[in-house]
Each structure stands twice: as structure tokens, then as C-alpha cells.
Amino acid sequence: MRIIVALFSMVLLWGNAFAAEHQREMYRQVTAQKKLVASKQFLDALHSLGHDKFENLMEVGCDSGDLAVYAMQKFGASSIRALDKSKENIEEARKKCGNLEGYTFLSNSTEHDVSAATVDLVYSFGAWHWFADHRQALEVVAKALKPGGVFYMNASCYLGDDHPLVQSFNEVMQMECWQHLFSGKKARDLYNPVRQDEFVNLLDELGFKVESTQESVMSVPFPSVDAFKSFLSVILEKIELLTLIPLSDKISLLDDICNRLATKIKSDANGQILYEIPSLIVLAVKK
Numbered sequence: 001m002r003i004i005v006a007l008f009s010m011v012l013l014w015g016n017a018f019a020a021e022h023q024r025e026m027y028r029q030v031t032a033q034k035k036l037v038a039s040k041q042f043l044d045a046l047h048s049l050g051h052d053k054f055e056n057l058m059e060v061g062c063d064s065g066d067l068a069v070y071a072m073q074k075f076g077a078s079s080i081r082a083l084d085k086s087k088e089n090i091e092e093a094r095k096k097c098g099n100l101e102g103y104t105f106l107s108n109s110t111e112h113d114v115s116a117a118t119v120d121l122v123y124s125f126g127a128w129h130w131f132a133d134h135r136q137a138l139e140v141v142a143k144a145l146k147p148g149g150v151f152y153m154n155a156s157c158y159l160g161d162d163h164p165l166v167q168s169f170n171e172v173m174q175m176e177c178w179q180h181l182f183s184g185k186k187a188r189d190l191y192n193p194v195r196q197d198e199f200v201n202l203l204d205e206l207g208f209k210v211e212s213t214q215e216s217v218m219s220v221p222f223p224s225v226d227a228f229k230s231f232l233s234v235i236l237e238k239i240e241l242l243t244l245i246p247l248s249d250k251i252s253l254l255d256d257i258c259n260r261l262a263t264k265i266k267s268d269a270n271g272q273i274l275y276e277i278p279s280l281i282v283l284a285v286k287k
Contacts, residue, residue, distance in 0.1 A: 039126070228273050
């Protein structure tokens, strides 16, 4: 009897894990589609400001290459060098654009991969907060850009210690069952969001003239806690510290975070969960 119960528990666990993974994959696709729409609008805004023609481009955080194709067409460019830390993304981008001229995709690119003063526009959407060292990443951009070249970025800002998600993460990270994983860390240690004053000062030090900065907060609705949990799981996959833990632990971690989050997060009139994402848009020119 015990064996039957144990087998049933294992099957149930595998089934839950499979269902959770299926939902995560669906949400990865939905999230990618929404990000692509928003990133195209981001480039459209630059185009409408009169920055409408660039010969050589560089994209930082290119995902699977869709925005690179759009940018090449939008700005009438002849070449683009697109970078992403994910080898899987780079492989998919190469398959997608392998027969097109002017495309180069690199993973984990370092300074020696980039020729000096060869790029007219460097842009980045929703990727900069994953860089552990913002100065090092900007030095690569500064080296690549020609004098008068444009740097255009949309990046996540720090949510703030009082943000519901940050509070929930911090509470869970202090739980006895998770202390072995986080070793006294807090939510702000898991990624490196942009802070406007620091980033603007860094651009100035590296020889940029900042033309404009804009902070904004976007509220993203989720129809249910399960939908939001799927979104969170996609985020967790990108946190280096959590990439090696077993799937069952990730599911338990998500449950603990969402249980706390449910008591803190806002809902709209239709009962949808509203997740607020602050971001910083920067437009700068290389002197």
C-alpha cells in the first residue's frame, strides 16, 4: 500500500511539474510577443524624433532576433551586430536570420569582439538590468560607437524596497528552508537594475552627452494568480543563482513568493492582478 501511495505521489508530482512547465512555455511565448510589440514601439519613438537613418547597428539583448530584423528595416541599415547572454537565443536568431545579409549574432560578447568606432546606433530594450557591471557594458558601447553615434536604452529600474514583489522575495529569502540558497542575500542582490542618477553620471564619465531621460511605470494586468506565477517563473529562469536548483524547488519557491504576494499586490475592478514595472529610457550621443 505504501508503495502504491508513493508511486501515486510521484506521478502527481510529475504531472504537476509537467503542467507547470507547459503553462510556463505558453507564457514565455506570450511574454516574448508582448515584449516584441513594446520594443518595436520603443524604436518607432526614436525614429519619430528624427533619428531615422543609421548604417551600422548594435543591439544589446537581442533575444531570438526579431527586433534586429525590424531595426534593420526601420533605419535602412546595412549591418547589425546583435548580442545576447543566452546561447539558446543566439542559436535561434542565427537560424531565423541565417540567410539574410548583414546580420552577426554573438553570445557573451566581450570588448575584443567589437571593432572601435564602427557603429552608428546601439540600442537595448529590457536587458540592461541583467548586466552585473554596468560600467563594463557601457565601455563596450562607448568603444563601438562612432563620434556622434546614438545610444538608446529602455531598462528596468529598481522596484524599491517597498514594492510588493521585493517585499515578498525578501520575506521568502529569510525563511529557514531557503536560507541555504540565498545565504543572507536580499532581492536587490539577484539582479542589477538601473538607477537614473548613477547611470547618467556613468554616461558622462564615458564621453556621452545625455539628450533625454524618461522614467515611466507600466501596469501589466494578469488574469489570475496562476498566470502571474507563470510570469514569475520566466523571470526566475533568468536569475543566475536559481538556474541550477531542481524544478520541484522552483515550484515550491514560486508558491511561497506568490502566497505572500497575494496579500500585498493590487487588483483592478475586474479582479486582475496588476504588476507595476518601472523603467528608464535614455537617449545619449557619443561625443
